[in-house]
Amino acid sequence: MINKIQIKECCGCTACKSICPQNAIQMKQNKEGFFYPVINENNCIECGFCTKVCQKTIKTSSNYPIETYAAFSKNEKIRSISSSGGIFGSIADYYLKNGYLVYGARFNESFEVIHAKVNKDVESFYGSKYVQSNLENVYISIKNELKDGKKILFIGTPCQVLGLNNFLKQKNCNKENLLLLDFICHGVPSPLILKNYLLELEKKYNSKIRKVSFRNKTYGWNLFSLKIEFYNNNTYIKNLKEDAYLQGFLKNLTLGESCYKCKANNFRSNSDITLGDYWGVEKFLKDYNYNDDKGVSLLLINTLKGKKLINILSNKIVKKDINLQDAIKYNPCIIKSVKRNKKRNKFFNDINNKKISVTSLMKFYTQITFKEKITKHMKQTIKNMLEG
Numbered sequence: 292m293i294n295k296i297q298i299k300e301c302c303g304c305t306a307c308k309s310i311c312p313q314n315a316i317q318m319k320q321n322k323e324g325f326f327y328p329v330i331n332e333n334n335c336i337e338c339g340f341c342t343k344v345c346q347k348t349i350k351t352s353s354n355y356p357i358e359t360y361a362a363f364s365k366n367e368k369i370r371s372i373s374s375s376g377g378i379f380g381s382i383a384d385y386y387l388k389n390g391y392l393v394y395g396a397r398f399n400e401s402f403e404v405i406h407a408k409v410n411k412d413v414e415s416f417y418g419s420k421y422v423q424s425n426l427e428n429v430y431i432s433i434k435n436e437l438k439d440g441k442k443i444l445f446i447g448t449p450c451q452v453l454g455l456n457n458f459l460k461q462k463n464c465n466k467e468n469l470l471l472l473d474f475i476c477h478g479v480p481s482p483l484i485l486k487n488y489l490l491e492l493e494k495k496y497n498s499k500i501r502k503v504s505f506r507n508k509t510y511g512w513n514l515f516s517l518k519i520e521f522y523n524n525n526t527y528i529k530n531l532k533e534d535a536y537l538q539g540f541l542k543n544l545t546l547g548e549s550c551y552k553c554k555a556n557n558f559r560s561n562s563d564i565t566l567g568d569y570w571g572v573e574k575f576l577k578d579y580n581y582n583d584d585k586g587v588s589l590l591l592i593n594t595l596k597g598k599k600l601i602n603i604l605s606n607k608i609v610k611k612d613i614n615l616q617d618a619i620k621y622n623p624c625i626i627k628s629v630k631r632n633k634k635r636n637k638f639f640n641d642i643n644n645k646k647i648s649v650t651s652l653m654k655f656y657t658q659i660t661f662k663e664k665i666t667k668h669m670k671q672t673i674k675n676m677l678e679g
């Protein structure tokens with residue numbers, strides 16, 4: 292059975308739970324709010340399948356891209372409500388129009404993020420939700436539907452895609468009809484932190500939330516905002532530099548323990564296509580189309596299956612060849628995990644102190660202290676001197 296270290300560094304992919312023949316594993320939220328496997332030892336028969344699918348034990352090789360593009364959807368609506376260039380939306384649109392199945396992440400009625408199958412509600416799947424999604428039994432549904440000959444698109448974090456790959460391999464499931472999309476991933480914040488943050492905003496605005504968007508483009512794609520609409524017609528909108536939750540995410544404070552040692556980045560998820568934001572596009576592409584601040588995706592094609600699909604969509608998306616190394620300079624999460632925030636432990640210890648709001652704690656632990664400012668300034672001065 293999976294050991295305690297595997298559980299501590301677990302990314303919550305659900306491969307172990309899905310493979311267990313005894314239903315002895317359940318996913319439960321730990322005290323930080325992340326989904327972790329909990330084993331009922333009375334039901335465990337020590338078959339070892341959970342260890343065999345765990346990404347902490349398997350060494351995975353990289354599937355480097357065969358083609359790399361800057362791209363965006365020609366459909367203005369899809370692009371405007373998507374996080375970057377709306378490439379996921381264009382691919383999903385093609386799948387749905389052909390009667391195929393699409394799995395991705397959306398909010399449920401309680402504004403928790405869950406993985407689900409698209410059912411006439413594809414727009415609710417657009418856009419990044421910066422939190423660990425609850426995969427529930429999606430791996431098992433996909434296995435059963437593949438066995439029934441269905442054609443499926445799945446999008447998730449690299450670790451969710453790697454988990455699905457490991458699970459299907461162990462089940463000897465043919466993946467010919469499965470297209471796997473992942474995205475460059477900074478890491479996933481805790482669902483408990485998001486829940487508390489939204490509750491605090493509901494209290495402040497004296498209303499239930501109607502809609503949440505983590506990547507609203509009111510102030511442009513580069514300066515994206517968290518926008519929350521309330522039933523009493525109030526609106527909260529703050530950009531990535533002002534919003535406490537986005538700061539907690541971007542400063543690596545609220546992420547899962549496994550995110551700091553990701554096993555699936557650097558193309559190890561074995562996805563067919565990897566999507567991301569093409570940050571730094573203005574340095575490399577001067578064409579206005581790519582610099583209108585409406586969003587440009589990085590489109591990294593990792594397999595021939597991915598390439599075939601993008602060829603089919605050639606009249607739906609605008610794309611230009613780019614150099615992967617240029618993209619990595621502005622988006623290091625493509626190849627490596629983010630650094631663990633030194634204040635992470637203190638932050639998670641403090642969230643149990645009900646007297647202080649999660650909003651205040653995120654603000655407190657993400658602000659730069661005077662000492663940190665001086666150190667940063669000195670490092671920059673030394674760097675400038677060395678560079679002449």
Ligand SMILES: Cc1cc2nc3c(=O)[nH]c(=O)nc-3n(C[C@H](O)[C@H](O)[C@H](O)COP(=O)(O)OP(=O)(O)OC[C@H]3O[C@@H](n4cnc5c(N)ncnc54)[C@H](O)[C@@H]3O)c2cc1C
Pocket residue numbers: 372373374375376377378379380394395396397404416417418419420421422423424446447448474475476477478479480566567568569588589622624
């Ligand atoms: C937690 C997280 C961290 C990210 N970090 C980076 C990064 O460091 N650098 C970078 O370039 N890009 C990052 N992205 C990806 C980026 O935000 C865009 O999603 C990506 O560029 C694709 O954009 P799009 O416009 O094509 O599609 P989008 O409209 O953004 O669609 C993306 C799809 O991903 C799925 N999804 C959304 N949230 C989640 C979730 N929490 N878990 C699993 N699946 C989800 C949904 O089904 C959604 O439809 C991150 C995304 C997430 C969710």
